[in-house]
Amino acid sequence: MSDPAAIPDARADAPVQWRDWTELAASGSIAVPGPDDDKYSRGVLGVVTGSDEFPGAAVLGVDAAVRTGVGMVRYLGAARAADLVLRRRPEIVTAPGRVQAWLIGSGQSSDTRDEETTAALDHAIADGVPLVVDAGALDLVDRLGAPAVLTPHAGELVTLLKRIGTRIDRATVSADPERWAARAADATGHVVLLKGRTTHVCAPLAGASPRVGARVQAPSSWAATAGSGDVLGGIVGSLVATHSDEVLADPELLVALAATGAFVHAWAAERASDRGPIAALDIAEAVPRVIARLVSGVAD
Numbered sequence: 001m002s003d004p005a006a007i008p009d010a011r012a013d014a015p016v017q018w019r020d021w022t023e024l025a026a027s028g029s030i031a032v033p034g035p036d037d038d039k040y041s042r043g044v045l046g047v048v049t050g051s052d053e054f055p056g057a058a059v060l061g062v063d064a065a066v067r068t069g070v071g072m073v074r075y076l077g078a079a080r081a082a083d084l085v086l087r088r089r090p091e092i093v094t095a096p097g098r099v100q101a102w103l104i105g106s107g108q109s110s111d112t113r114d115e116e117t118t119a120a121l122d123h124a125i126a127d128g129v130p131l132v133v134d135a136g137a138l139d140l141v142d143r144l145g146a147p148a149v150l151t152p153h154a155g156e157l158v159t160l161l162k163r164i165g166t167r168i169d170r171a172t173v174s175a176d177p178e179r180w181a182a183r184a185a186d187a188t189g190h191v192v193l194l195k196g197r198t199t200h201v202c203a204p205l206a207g208a209s210p211r212v213g214a215r216v217q218a219p220s221s222w223a224a225t226a227g228s229g230d231v232l233g234g235i236v237g238s239l240v241a242t243h244s245d246e247v248l249a250d251p252e253l254l255v256a257l258a259a260t261g262a263f264v265h266a267w268a269a270e271r272a273s274d275r276g277p278i279a280a281l282d283i284a285e286a287v288p289r290v291i292a293r294l295v296s297g298v299a300d
């Protein structure tokens with residue numbers, strides 16, 4: 001149960017100007033390659049996700065990242081996951097090298113993290129480029145130096161807030177997601193994307209008040225299926241990698257990129273679903289059609 005006495009009041013609940021994220025808003029966050037572009041200039045996403053326990057999460061995130069439109073994906077996670085990633089996506093590079101953003105944590109757990117994964121995560125965190133931090137890397141939040149988007153679901157947000165002494169339960173988060181997403185952003189100093197039927201993306205307070213927040217309403221709930229969040233991580237990772245320099249210059253841009261990622265995810269799920277059930281990979285497969293519509297304004 002939540003314990004209101006444990007919730008600190010200092011600086012709490014500074015105002016957020018919430019904006020519903022529309023197709024028009026999302027269309028501004030897609031990088032379209034030009035005649036002079038190559039795979040490096042478009043942006044490279046480094047990925048450290050998956051584990052022996054959850055290798056599939058790596059496949060889902062990488063597949064979604066490629067389909068969102070990035071120049072290259074370097075997968076540098078667990079060996080078993082790397083095999084599966086290459087089977088699904090032979091274009092993935094598993095050699096280390098420069099990247100413009102990192103996606104870390106999906107399909108991992110801080111309890112079972114092995115030495116190799118720890119070293120790969122340490123490298124990603126020290127690299128100085130923007131990060132998308134999911135599931136099993138959220139415990140590393142205090143060590144992030146570069147701008148980051150954290151992508152918790154309600155349960156993971158509860159754990160994040162517990163670290164700063166705010167003891168609430170999952171139901172409390174679900175009852176007021178705007179408040180708790182904002183509180184987590186302030187507590188961590190990073191953009192928080194709180195997942196759900198409505199996804200809330202909030203920037204931390206940084207001088208200007210009110211700060212910006214974005215709400216993405218999913219048109220249905222068929223996306224509530226295992227691995228769906230791993231797909232979202234790949235989509236957001238790809239959008240961040242293709243806007244890396246802009247994010248380093250203005251970290252608040254991560255709100256627009258993360259909200260666009262949630263928008264693309266929600267509408268890819270809708271297209272894949274056709275009013276029926278879907279699997280997580282179906283969402284990834286539908287991403288290019290959603291992106292095509294965003295950049296051309298024309299439905300197929």
Ligand SMILES: NC(=O)C1=CN([C@@H]2O[C@H](COP(=O)(O)OP(=O)(O)OC[C@H]3O[C@@H](n4cnc5c(N)ncnc54)[C@H](O)[C@@H]3O)[C@@H](O)[C@H]2O)[C@@H](O)CC1
Binds near residue numbers: 109
């Ligand atoms: N194919 C894959 O590799 C997948 C990997 N995943 C990864 O799995 C890890 C754990 O993520 P979760 O979001 O599941 O963790 P949660 O924090 O939601 O769940 C924690 C635990 O509670 C249990 N639980 C929660 N709700 C339950 C219910 N209604 N009935 C029975 N048990 C319930 C789960 O089995 C789990 O052990 C993450 O690293 C995530 O990325 C998931 O994304 C699912 C797919």
Ligand SMILES: Nc1ncnc2c1ncn2[C@@H]1O[C@H](COP(=O)(O)OP(=O)(O)O)[C@@H](O)[C@H]1O
Binds near residue numbers: 220265
């Ligand atoms: N009721 C719902 N309606 C629509 N989308 C949902 C709903 N519940 C969850 N989602 C979306 O599905 C994804 C679930 O992510 P997550 O909880 O991390 O699942 P997993 O760990 O299985 O990948 C998120 O993108 C979230 O916004």
